[in-house]
Amino acid sequence: MIRTMLAGAALLLAALPVAAQNPQAALQARHDRALAAGYKALMLCSGMAIAERNGAARKPESVAAWELSGIQAPHDALIGALPFSIKRRPSGQISHVSVTWADDMPARVAGYFGPDTGCALLPIGADPEVSNVGSRMRPAAAPNPPGLPLLSNDAGLSARLAAPFARAFEGGFGQGTRTTATLVLTGDTLAERYAPGFNARTPQRTWSVAKSIAATLIGAAVQEGEANVDEPIGLNYWRSGGGSDPRNAITLDHALRMATGRYSDTPGNRTDPLYFGGSSVDETAINWPVLHKPGTVFRYANNDTLLAVKAIDNWLSFYPPHEFFAKLGMHHTVAETDSRGGYILSSQVWTTARDLARFGQLYLEDGKLASGERVLPEGWRDYVSRPSGPQPTTGTFGYGAGFWLMNKEPGVPADAFSANGNRGQYVVIIPSRQVVIVRRGEDPPGAGFDIGAFTREVLAALDN
Known part of the structure; x- marks a missing residue:
């Protein structure tokens, strides 16, 4: 039709x-x-x-x-x-x-x-009915995935969080902001609220929260012995002139910490040709030149995350993201690809507030599932939340390895770190409080949601 x-x-x-x-x-x-x-x-x-x-x-x-x-x-x-x-x-x-x-x-x-x-x-002119758009994509009708994760709403918790939730939906944490979902998870209980037309099964694009998901998939590859963050990425088509190309020195750690030293066209590196132009990851993100010695300058760029994911591309072909999501109970999450099957894990993941809570819960448990299975290396939480690389020169957030750091936010525990995305996507993880805070929105340009203030009010409500 x-x-x-x-x-x-x-x-x-x-x-x-x-x-x-x-x-x-x-x-x-x-x-x-x-x-x-x-x-x-x-x-x-x-x-x-x-x-x-x-x-x-x-x-x-x-x-x-x-x-x-x-x-x-x-x-x-x-x-x-x-x-x-x-x-x-x-x-x-x-x-x-x-x-x-x-x-x-x-x-x-x-x-x-x-x-x-x-x-x-698809690229302009491609026919979706006849195009061979990658072996990872297969036209198929699919039943609905299993039921929602085994998390339960707590009426008392919801009552305590009613005030900060209401302020989030009323623009109290940023004029002009548009909140679609708020959720707080503590233990196995949660409180949540949704905008009209949205519910626990409604997915939204993560935007750059996907970068934190990418870092987590890389952690899973490290756990399986398929990657090492300290080794050069070493893509073969950079091996020219006897290996003299300076990009051969870029490691996975450099890419995760936005410190490859490569040029990017704009702050944040919008990557429109890939996101909305129909080009591929290989065509758009991989071959940018080096301007600084790797590991010396922070430059937030989609291309660095895409490069990091490229380093585990072969592993992902055998253990694709949806299999990892299923282990976490993230049954309503989809990692999308370009038209050639390359994962666009700098932005293009669609997921729900509850699945993001499950994602945060994995870090509260330092990479272990409820079954006891370890899916991330021991200490991976400390690794991604450690500011060991060059840091942003503006703003109040530091940067770890695929996650933002909230250690400078007044009134927020020093161990808090977060996955942040365009248009107001946030997953705040606070191990010392065993709390995950999710806020989702569709904020217009110039209307920033104050996630620090929201976090402080949520924690204060939890203490009452």
């Missing part, structure tokens, strides 16, 4: 404004529309298909109201007018989403390739 939004189609096909007639400006405007269309196709595909995978439901209007509103420029001014269509398989499962962006080019297409890897954005 195809549903098509026609509103704004005339705007799409209209001539470029006078200001864009300059050749470079016209080219940039065209590129912006292509990226906006890719953004829309992927968000609609992932937001709807993964929700349905989880036994939830989302309509295009919901994705438009949350994931596709209040986004970064210039996409925010373009995305609403781009017509889209959703094609479903005979089973009713989403096949792909197409978004029209130019009258002389094929639509941007994001295809749903199965319950383990979700949706992938």
Whole structure:
């Protein structure tokens, strides 16, 4: 079945404004529309298909109201007018989403390739029905995953946390912020609250919380003896001139600590060609040049996480992320890939608040499951939360290995560390208090959620 939004189609096909007639400006405007269309196709595909995978439901209007509103420029001014269509398989499962962006080019297409890897954005012109988009992706109808993790809501805990939760949803921790979920886990009991239209099965994109998930998967590879953080990554196509390429000195530790010394185009390294352009991890993130000696300069960059994941790519082909998530009870989490099957673990994971609580709980237990099985090396929690590398020169957060450090936040225990993501995704882990705090949102640019203040108020409520 195809549903098509026609509103704004005339705007799409209209001539470029006078200001864009300059050749470079016209080219940039065209590129912006292509990226906006890719953004829309992927968000609609992932937001709807993964929700349905989880036994939830989302309509295009919901994705438009949350994931596709209040986004970064210039996409925010373009995305609403781009017509889209959703094609479903005979089973009713989403096949792909197409978004029209130019009258002389094929639509941007994001295809749903199965319950383990979700949706992938295809290169412009690729046909989702015939494309061989990677051996890790397989079209298949999938039953809903097992039930929710065995966590129980506690009425007393919910009452104690009612005030900070209410403030989170009312913008009390940042003007203009938009909270979709709050959750506090202590022991096996939790308190949670959701925005209308969201529930415990509704997935959202993690954005850079995925970097912490990537660091955890690398920890699992280390535990299995398949990786060593102190050894050079040593990708073969850097082996030129007798190994003289300085990038050969980059270790997994450098990449996890945002200290490879490589150039990145913008602070934070938006990586739009990969996220919304349809390129692959290899094409976009791997071959940037070195400007500083590895291990000497902090430069937060998606490319460093993608490089770290590339180092365990072979291991992931045998032990993919969904198998690790299942061990943790994270049955509603999907790590997506590019169109060639490369995991985009710098941003592109979809998960629920409860699954993020389970993720945090693994670190409270220092990498051991309730069964006693160790899935992360002993001391991995200390490793990822240790500021042993170069540190950010701005802000109040330090950086460990794939996690942010809250040791400078007043009123927050010194051992607190967190997974942080764009648009207000947070997982705060406090081992000394045996507490995990999750906040999810869709905050617009310039509307920052004060996770430090929220953490302080949650801890104060727990003490009452």
